[in-house]
Amino acid sequence: MDLSLTAGGFAAMGSEARLTVLKALIRAGEPGLTVGEIQTRTGIAPSTLAHHLKFLLAGGVIVQERMGRSTITRANFGALKGLADFILSECCADLCRKAANDD
Template sequence: MEPKAAIDAFAALAQETRLSVFRLLVQAGPNGLTAGDVAARIGVPASTLSHHLGLLERAGLLRSWRVQRQIFYATDYEGTRRLLAFLLEDCCQGLPELCGPGIAEAIDCCPKPTVDA
């Protein structure tokens, strides 16, 4: 991952609503949620949510797809993996085992999507 892409991803997450949306969609898994479900669970108007979802998607952290009249959103697990790997690639001078347990698990935490985008 290029530094600019990492900066864009962190900037997208550096806002309370977007961070809440991202965490909700991580919990929801690869099948995601409809935009309406996200709005209801987060408690923001659909018009406001649309802006936040778009920003997270452009940052490579979410993906979306349409099913009839509904738009679904889910975590872009590959984008999330790239961001985690970028953060940890030089951990402890190339010896991630020195950083403590869980570093490898953090990078490999994200499941592969089960639906086609």
């Protein structure tokens, strides 16, 4: 995974409000939510919500699709899994190395 893209994904989630939006989208699953539904579920003012959605979109952790007059927003589950895999990829590596050296 490209380190710059990875950093951008983590940076996009770097506020309580954006994490709240992302959690709402994750809870909604693959169908996603309209912007109005996100606003209702999170209580974030529309102008502020637009700002946060822009950051999440730029970080690649959400995707948006126009459907008629509505915009459907979804969590980008592939990107989120990639971020989780990246951050956990070296989990406990030092413990394994230490155990191998102790033998």
